[in-house]
Amino acid sequence: MSINIPDDVKSKEDFIIFIKNNIISEKNNDELNDYFESVVSWVEDMDGYYKNMGLSQPEVLNWNFIATLFYVGTIYE
Numbered sequence: 001m002s003i004n005i006p007d008d009v010k011s012k013e014d015f016i017i018f019i020k021n022n023i024i025s026e027k028n029n030d031e032l033n034d035y036f037e038s039v040v041s042w043v044e045d046m047d048g049y050y051k052n053m054g055l056s057q058p059e060v061l062n063w064n065f066i067a068t069l070f071y072v073g074t075i076y077e
Contacts, residue, residue, distance in 0.1 A: 009067035016040055018067050023074060036070070 050057040
């Protein structure tokens with residue numbers, strides 16, 4: 001599955017694919033790659049975070065907007 005632009009992101013799974021394929025793979029900065037890999041890891045396990053913290057997980061997340069925030073951070077100067 002190819003998700004190349006933020007507009008293609010419709011779900012948590014799409015967001016993870018987008019970050020892995022378009023943000024991490026495009027950056028030649030180890031610190032930024034480590035940061036984005038940590039974001040992906042947290043998103044993959046966010047259900048456990050909310051459960052372990054005794055918090056209610058947000059019912060609706062706009063994954064497209066979140067992907068757009070990360071994407072523009074890589075191109076906006």
